[in-house]
Amino acid sequence: MKLSIVILAAGLGKRMYSDLPKVLHKLADKPLIRHVVDTALTLQPDSIHIVYGHKGEQVREALHDIDIDWVEQAEQLGTGHAVAQALPHIADDAMVLVLCGDVPLINPNLLQMLCTSPEPHSLGVVTVELDNPYGYGRIVRNAQGKVVRIVEEKEADASIQSIKEINAGIFLIPAANLRSWLGSLNNNNAQGEYYLTDVVDLAVQENQPIYTTTTDNIYEVMGINDRIQLAKLERYYQTQQVQNLMLAGATVRDPARLDIRGTVQTGRDVSIDINVILEGDIILGNRVKIGSNTVIRNAKIADNVEILSNCVIEDVVIGAGCKIGPFARLRPEARLAEDVHIGNFVEIKKSTVAQGSKINHLSYIGDSEIGSKVNIGAGTITCNYDGANKHKTIIGDRAFIGSDTQLVAPVTVAEGATIGAGSTITQDTPPETLTFSRVPQKTIDGWQRPTKKKI
Numbered sequence: 001m002k003l004s005i006v007i008l009a010a011g012l013g014k015r016m017y018s019d020l021p022k023v024l025h026k027l028a029d030k031p032l033i034r035h036v037v038d039t040a041l042t043l044q045p046d047s048i049h050i051v052y053g054h055k056g057e058q059v060r061e062a063l064h065d066i067d068i069d070w071v072e073q074a075e076q077l078g079t080g081h082a083v084a085q086a087l088p089h090i091a092d093d094a095m096v097l098v099l100c101g102d103v104p105l106i107n108p109n110l111l112q113m114l115c116t117s118p119e120p121h122s123l124g125v126v127t128v129e130l131d132n133p134y135g136y137g138r139i140v141r142n143a144q145g146k147v148v149r150i151v152e153e154k155e156a157d158a159s160i161q162s163i164k165e166i167n168a169g170i171f172l173i174p175a176a177n178l179r180s181w182l183g184s185l186n187n188n189n190a191q192g193e194y195y196l197t198d199v200v201d202l203a204v205q206e207n208q209p210i211y212t213t214t215t216d217n218i219y220e221v222m223g224i225n226d227r228i229q230l231a232k233l234e235r236y237y238q239t240q241q242v243q244n245l246m247l248a249g250a251t252v253r254d255p256a257r258l259d260i261r262g263t264v265q266t267g268r269d270v271s272i273d274i275n276v277i278l279e280g281d282i283i284l285g286n287r288v289k290i291g292s293n294t295v296i297r298n299a300k301i302a303d304n305v306e307i308l309s310n311c312v313i314e315d316v317v318i319g320a321g322c323k324i325g326p327f328a329r330l331r332p333e334a335r336l337a338e339d340v341h342i343g344n345f346v347e348i349k350k351s352t353v354a355q356g357s358k359i360n361h362l363s364y365i366g367d368s369e370i371g372s373k374v375n376i377g378a379g380t381i382t383c384n385y386d387g388a389n390k391h392k393t394i395i396g397d398r399a400f401i402g403s404d405t406q407l408v409a410p411v412t413v414a415e416g417a418t419i420g421a422g423s424t425i426t427q428d429t430p431p432e433t434l435t436f437s438r439v440p441q442k443t444i445d446g447w448q449r450p451t452k453k454k455i
C-alpha cells in the first residue's frame with residue numbers, strides 16, 4: 001500500500017513570541033521540522049506533504065534539499081482544514097499518516113507500529129496517558145473500551161477533563177475515508193476551527209473500526225508550544241544522546257554537562273570532561289581524551305588524541321597521537337598528521353601539518369603546508385593575506401623556525417632550514433642553512449633615561 005505523510009506546520013506558534021516560524025526553532029541545533037521530516041523519511045513514504053502558512057518561505061528554504069510537496073494553507077482554519085489542503089495531491093488508494101511539525105521526537109518505531117497494525121485500516125490514532133493532560137484533546141471511550149470521540153480542552157466538561165488519555169495528534173487514515181470525512185467537517189466549536197479530531201466521530205457513525213497505538217514515553221509525543229517546553233525536550237534529547245555515547249564506550253564525567261548537537265561515533269575508552277559541546281558529524285577514535293570547556297564541530301579525530309581544556313575546533317582531521325591545547329583553535333581545513341603538538345594560543349587554518357611537528361605557543365598558521373618534524377617557535381606568524389589575496393607558506397621537513405618570526409607569503413622554507421628568532425622572511429630560504437633578518441644589536445654606554453620635566 002502507498003504511504004503519504006502529511007506534516008502540519010502552518011500554525012502561528014503564538015506562544016513562542018518569535019519572528020521565526022515555530023517549526024524552525026532548533027532542538028539539538030536542528031529545526032524541529034527537520035527532526036520530523038528525518039523520521040518521516042525512515043518510513044520510506046511515497047510522498048511527503050508539508051502544509052505551511054505563516055512565513056512559509058523560510059520553512060521551504062530550510063528544507064530545500066529534500067523532495068517535498070509543499071502545500072500552502074493561506075488561512076489557518078484548523079487541523080482538519082490543513083489536512084484537506086494536502087488531499088488533492090494524494091491518491092485515493094494511499095494511506096495518509098498525519099504528523100505535526102512541532103512534535104520533533106516522534107519515534108519511528110511507534111509510527112511503524114501504527115502503519116503495520118494488523119487491525120483493519122480505517123482510522124488509527126496514537127494516544128498517551130498523561131498525569132497532566134491539560135491542553136490536549138481527550139480520548140473518550142465507551143463502556144466496551146472503544147474510542148468514540150476526541151474532545152478538545154476548550155470543549156471539555158469536568159468529567160472529560162479528568163480523562164488522562166490524550167490524542168498525540170498522529171493519525172493514520174486511508175485517503176478515501178479521509179476525503180469523505182474531511183468534506184463533512186464543520187467549525188461549530190469553541191475555536192471556530194475545522195478539527196481533524198472530529199473525523200473520529202464520523203468514523204464511529206459509519207461503524208468503522210478505530211484502533212489506537214500508544215507509548216509510555218511522553219517525550220516522543222510532546223509538542224512544542226513555548227520555549228520552556230523546547231528547553232525541556234532539549235534536555236531529554238541530550239540525556240538520550242549522551243547515554244547512547246556512554247553505552248558505545250565513552251566515559252562522560254558528567255552526562256548533564258555534555259551536549260551533542262549532531263552525530264558522534266565513538267571508539268573505545270574515550271573520555272570526555274565537563275562542559276563539552278560536540279556539533280555536526282564527529283568521529284572519535286579509541287582512547288581520545290577531550291578536556292573541559294571544549295567545542296568541537298565536524299571533526300575526524302584518530303586514536304590516542306588528547307585535547308586539553310578550552311579548545312575550539314571546527315572542520316578538521318586530527319591524526320593519531322596528536323596533542324592539542326589548552327586554548328588552541330583549529331579552524332576549517334586544518335589537517336594534522338600523527339603526533340602533531342598544537343599548544344596554547346595557537347590558531348591553525350586551512351593548513352596541513354605532517355607527522356611529529358610542533359607548534360607549541362602563540363602562533364598563527366594559515367594557508368600553509370608544514371612538513372614533518374618541524375619545530376615552530378613561539379609567536380610565529382604566517383602573513384598569508386596581503387589585503388586582497390591569500391598566499392601560501394610552505395615549510396619543509398625538519399625546518400626550525402625561531403620565535404617571533406613572520407613568514408611573508410608566498411614563501412618557502414626548505415627542508416632542514418633554520419630561521420633565526422625575530423626574523424621577517426620575505427624570500428625562499430635554501431635547505432639545511434641558517435637564515436635570519438635582524439637589526440644589529442647596539443649598546444650605548446652611559447645613556448640616561450629621560451626624567452619628568454619640572455615646570
Ligand code: UD1
Nearest residue numbers: 008009010011076077078079082101136137167169195223
Ligand atoms: C492538536 C489536537 C489535539 C491534540 C494536540 C496534540 C486538533 C483540533 N487538536 O491540538 O487533540 O491533543 O494537537 O499536540 O487537531 N496547524 C496547521 N493549520 C491550522 C492549525 C494547526 O497547520 O490551521 C498545525 C500546527 O502548526 C501544528 C499542528 O497543526 O503543527 C497542531 O496544531 P495546534 O494548534 O498546535 O493544535 P493543538 O491545540 O495543540
Ligand code: CA
Nearest residue numbers: 102223224225
Ligand atoms: Ca500543538
